[in-house]
Amino acid sequence: MLREIxxxxxxxxxxxxxxxxxxxxxxLVELGKVSKDLDTEKRVYFSVxxxxxxxxxxxxxxxxxxxxxxxxxxxxxxxxxxxxACMLKEKLI
Ligand SMILES: [Zn+2]
Numbered sequence: 001m002l003r004e005i006x007x008x009x010x011x012x013x014x015x016x017x018x019x020x021x022x023x024x025x026x027x028l029v030e031l032g033k034v035s036k037d038l039d040t041e042k043r044v045y046f047s048v049x050x051x052x053x054x055x056x057x058x059x060x061x062x063x064x065x066x067x068x069x070x071x072x073x074x075x076x077x078x079x080x081x082x083x084x085a086c087m088l089k090e091k092l093i
Contacts, residue, residue, distance in 0.1 A: 017079060017084070020081075021079065021080065021081045021084055022084060024081035024084075024085075025081045025082075025083075025084030025085040025087075025088055026085075026088060028048060028049075028081060028082070028085035029085050029088045029089050033048055033049040033050075033085070034046060034047075034048050034049075034085045034086055034088075034089045035047050035048075036086075036089070036090070041061070042060070042061055042062060043058050043059060043060055043061060044058070044059040044061070045057075045058055046058070046059075046086045046089070048068075048082040048085055048086065050070065050082065055068055055069055055070050055082045056068070056069050057069075057082050057083055057086045059086070066079065066083045066086070066087075067083075068080050068082045068083050070082060
């Protein structure tokens, strides 16, 4: 269920992803910086160890939205490397 939803979401946004985001995201997963904390009925919670601080990434199952507390995501509403890393970790992309 979660997998199908994300694949649809991904196809819409993947073309907008910069190489930098993709590379950073892959590195975060390779270095073991991503952990899935909690999977509830409505949300999935992840934590990602960033360069300066730890970020909280949340996947809302209801509206299929990913959110991260970093500046890049909250200010620009763009998919950040932390969200990308979580998608990668969950094998959604
Ligand atoms: Zn982020």
